[in-house]
Amino acid sequence: MTEAAPHKLSILARVVVGCVLVLIVAGIVFNGISGATLQRFWQDLLARPDAPMRFRFILQPLMAAAAAVHDGLRDARMGRPAYFWSMLRTPGERTARLNEGLNATARIVLLGLVMDVIYQLLVLKTFYPSESVVIAVLLAFVPYVIVRGPVRRIAGRRRDGASPGQIS
Numbered sequence: 001m002t003e004a005a006p007h008k009l010s011i012l013a014r015v016v017v018g019c020v021l022v023l024i025v026a027g028i029v030f031n032g033i034s035g036a037t038l039q040r041f042w043q044d045l046l047a048r049p050d051a052p053m054r055f056r057f058i059l060q061p062l063m064a065a066a067a068a069v070h071d072g073l074r075d076a077r078m079g080r081p082a083y084f085w086s087m088l089r090t091p092g093e094r095t096a097r098l099n100e101g102l103n104a105t106a107r108i109v110l111l112g113l114v115m116d117v118i119y120q121l122l123v124l125k126t127f128y129p130s131e132s133v134v135i136a137v138l139l140a141f142v143p144y145v146i147v148r149g150p151v152r153r154i155a156g157r158r159r160d161g162a163s164p165g166q167i168s
Contacts, residue, residue, distance in 0.1 A: 009099050013106040019113060020133050027130025044124065044131055053119045060112050060139035067104045068144045072151025076159055082149035101148075105140045112136030 049057050087097045116132040
């Protein structure tokens with residue numbers, strides 16, 4: 001993502017958002033929403049960390065954290081507010097900030113979708129589209145949101161000369 005146009009989605013981010021939307025609709029159409037579907041959904045999600053390809057539960061959050069550190073340091077240099085709180089408190093910036101996060105994590109989410117499709121076909125011998133979306137978002141976008149704000153705060157305090165324990 002370039003700093004010149006942080007409010008526009010990149011082509012890759014648009015493709016990922018489109019894939020996510022298609023997978024959500026496909027999951028609802030093919031599997032429906034019922035008590036049995038939700039129970040299977042949670043059982044499958046909780047079984048993933050103990051199954052083959054568990055390395056992605058470390059790899060994807062680390063990649064998202066690296067992107068968050070990069071963007072959090074840039075936020076501190078530019079004097080911008082913390083990512084998550086600015087999305088919540090500043091409605092005018094919400095779309096632009098969300099687009100920044102989507103641009104930064106698009107590759108990681110796409111990688112997560114691909115790895116979960118492979119996992120499901122190898123281990124479950126079937127494909128549940130909505131589960132792929134949940135796993136990809138949990139492993140890529142959520143860590144990004146969690147890490148970016150604190151990195152910005154710590155870097156901003158160091159830049160301003162405050163000690164890391166001092167409240168600003």
